[in-house]
Amino acid sequence: MNIGIIGAGFTGLATALSLVRRGHNVVVLEKESYPGGLAVGFQEKGWEWSLEKHYHHWFTNDTSALGLAGKLNWEVVIKRPKTSIFFQDSLYQFDSVSSVLWFPKLSPVEKIRMGFVLGLLKFNPFWKPLEAYSTSQVLAKAMGQSCFDTIWNPQLVLKFGDYAAQISLAWFWARIKKRTQHLAYPKGGFLMFAQELTNQIRKEGGKVLFDTTVLNISSENAVSVEMQSKKIHTQRSFEKLLVTVPSALFLQIAPQLPSEYQKKLKDLRGLGSINLILRLKKQFMRDKTYWLSICDLNSPATAIVEHTNFMDKAHYNNEHIVYVGKYLDPCHPFFLKSADELLDLYDPFLKKINKDYRKNIINYHVFKSPFAQPVIPKYYSRILPPFKTPLRHVFLSNIQQIYPWDRGTNYAIQEGEKAAELICAS
Numbered sequence: 088m089n090i091g092i093i094g095a096g097f098t099g100l101a102t103a104l105s106l107v108r109r110g111h112n113v114v115v116l117e118k119e120s121y122p123g124g125l126a127v128g129f130q131e132k133g134w135e136w137s138l139e140k141h142y143h144h145w146f147t148n149d150t151s152a153l154g155l156a157g158k159l160n161w162e163v164v165i166k167r168p169k170t171s172i173f174f175q176d177s178l179y180q181f182d183s184v185s186s187v188l189w190f191p192k193l194s195p196v197e198k199i200r201m202g203f204v205l206g207l208l209k210f211n212p213f214w215k216p217l218e219a220y221s222t223s224q225v226l227a228k229a230m231g232q233s234c235f236d237t238i239w240n241p242q243l244v245l246k247f248g249d250y251a252a253q254i255s256l257a258w259f260w261a262r263i264k265k266r267t268q269h270l271a272y273p274k275g276g277f278l279m280f281a282q283e284l285t286n287q288i289r290k291e292g293g294k295v296l297f298d299t300t301v302l303n304i305s306s307e308n309a310v311s312v313e314m315q316s317k318k319i320h321t322q323r324s325f326e327k328l329l330v331t332v333p334s335a336l337f338l339q340i341a342p343q344l345p346s347e348y349q350k351k352l353k354d355l356r357g358l359g360s361i362n363l364i365l366r367l368k369k370q371f372m373r374d375k376t377y378w379l380s381i382c383d384l385n386s387p388a389t390a391i392v393e394h395t396n397f398m399d400k401a402h403y404n405n406e407h408i409v410y411v412g413k414y415l416d417p418c419h420p421f422f423l424k425s426a427d428e429l430l431d432l433y434d435p436f437l438k439k440i441n442k443d444y445r446k447n448i449i450n451y452h453v454f455k456s457p458f459a460q461p462v463i464p465k466y467y468s469r470i471l472p473p474f475k476t477p478l479r480h481v482f483l484s485n486i487q488q489i490y491p492w493d494r495g496t497n498y499a500i501q502e503g504e505k506a507a508e509l510i511c512a513s
């Protein structure tokens with residue numbers, strides 16, 4: 088079959104590799120100049136490895152991602168980096184039973200209740216009944232209001248903003264269930280890994296076209312795709328087409344979709360992401376924290392991630408790399424702010440963690456993605472968009488179909504491989 092795929096993120100690339108291996112003619116159309124989608128990276132002069140525009144790692148139970156790395160003979164680095172929380176202007180390690188027992192801001196009873204609830208979620212295999220409840224309601228009741236207000240509510244609000252109270256317990260269950268203390272990272276970074284995947288697809292006969300933006304798709308007996316590459320307008324026909332872009336973008340390029348279906352996709356909510364990357368001469372979190380969750384509702388950031396407290400700084404010309412991450416509604420005015428403006432806004436908060444960091448700055452960059460995190464309300468399984476679309480021979484596999492697991496490259500790869508099977512069977 089002659090199959091088109093829109094998007095060279097991990098869903099599109101994983102589907103393409105599976106399809107070429109089944110003997111199909113595959114063309115991937117990607118508007119950017121590099122593969123990787125939301126996990127795309129960049130490389131500064133003197134750096135041996137690429138770095139993601141938005142922080143990324145795998146868990147050690149991300150079997151689809153690790154399996155793909157294995158198939159490509161791609162080395163994966165596994166380490167146990169430190170995870171901490173920021174509470175009342177101090178950092179506290181918060182990634183093991185003993186570190187939680189040492190945390191001075193919860194009473195012993197609160198710690199027992201919290202441990203019991205997290206343990207129940209970790210060992211419970213059934214997520215479906217949980218989607219009837221909201222995370223906030225259950226955690227506040229089961230762990231106690233004070234524990235919820237100290238640890239969990241700030242994290243939910245800083246991540247989901249006005250949607251925080253709506254987030255399904257099934258989503259929280261998945262976060263707890265999947266978390267591993269050891270984390271994994273592809274050698275060279277996600278960009279280099281995606282480039283290797285692209286090379287493999289090409290080696291096995293597939294095509295991956297960069298700088299190619301799909302403008303319109305329509306479907307009758309075959310699927311017709313209008314696209315633009317380097318200001319040249321072209322049209323191509325495919326027997327089947329897989330769309331991997333977020334639903335809002337799918338609506339823009341497929342005006343033929345029936346209005347009822349359009350409404351369903353429009354009702355899905357999502358948040359964008361802004362990451363300010365600081366390149367420093369010295370370590371930012373001197374206690375070696377890699378991941379800092381923020382438990383302070385006044386914080387301007389959702390999380391701080393010091394990548395070089397996980398991966399060796401030698402790969403980045405001995406620079407210390409820190410992400411200041413924030414999730415926001417895509418219409419939020421922060422999306423219009425420059426790196427300088429954002430740094431000025433974050434500065435008082437960053438100084439609480441390291442008062443001298445500013446004099447160690449080599450450079451800084453900001454990266455923004457308008458669609459980064461689906462909002463998962465109660466009963467999401469009822470509104471999750473299906474793989475088959477109303478357009479004949481057009482299928483959808485995107486970030487908003489990952490459920491109950493939190494979206495990630497592992498699930499992009501898993502769903503991509505499943506999409507290849509479904510397309511062949513269709």
Ligand SMILES: Cc1cc2nc3c(=O)[nH]c(=O)nc-3n(C[C@H](O)[C@H](O)[C@H](O)COP(=O)(O)OP(=O)(O)OC[C@H]3O[C@@H](n4cnc5c(N)ncnc54)[C@H](O)[C@@H]3O)c2cc1C
Nearest residue numbers: 094096097098118124125141143144300301459495496499
């Ligand atoms: C802040 C942040 C942190 C994250 N952390 C992690 C993590 O630690 N671990 C992890 O595994 N995952 C993480 N993720 C999630 C992960 O990046 C995504 O789940 C995954 O990359 C989604 O892949 P995808 O292929 O489904 O979609 P995308 O990556 O969005 O790919 C869609 C592709 O379609 C292209 N496209 C869009 N419109 C068009 C068009 N009209 N024509 C042609 N091409 C088009 C886009 O350029 C893009 O390349 C994180 C994401 C963010 C934003």
